[in-house]
Amino acid sequence: MAYVITDRCIACGTCxxxxxxxxxSEGDIYKIDPDTCISCGSCASVCPNDAIEEG
Structure with missing residues (x-):
């Protein structure tokens, strides 16, 4: 299952x-393309705000 970025995202760019x-993709709140995401969890492991979760 693809990861998602929640509203706790502060758009710091660490992921x-x-x-x-x-x-x-960048924005006020970053977004993860569910069709491209391979569910590796790399982004979630580096997020300083715990804003990335399994979707």
């Missing part, structure tokens, strides 16, 4: 470079 398939 962007760790995604191996570039499924994360």
């Amino acid at each position: 962007l470079p760790v995604c191996p398939v570039e499924a994360i």
Whole structure:
């Protein structure tokens, strides 16, 4: 199941470079493309705000 970014996201950018398939897009709150996400959890493990969860 793809990961999702919750409203706790502060758009710090920490998750962007760790995604191996570039499924994360920038914005006021970042978003993960569920069709591209491979559910590796790399983004969730580096998020300083615990804003990324399994969807």
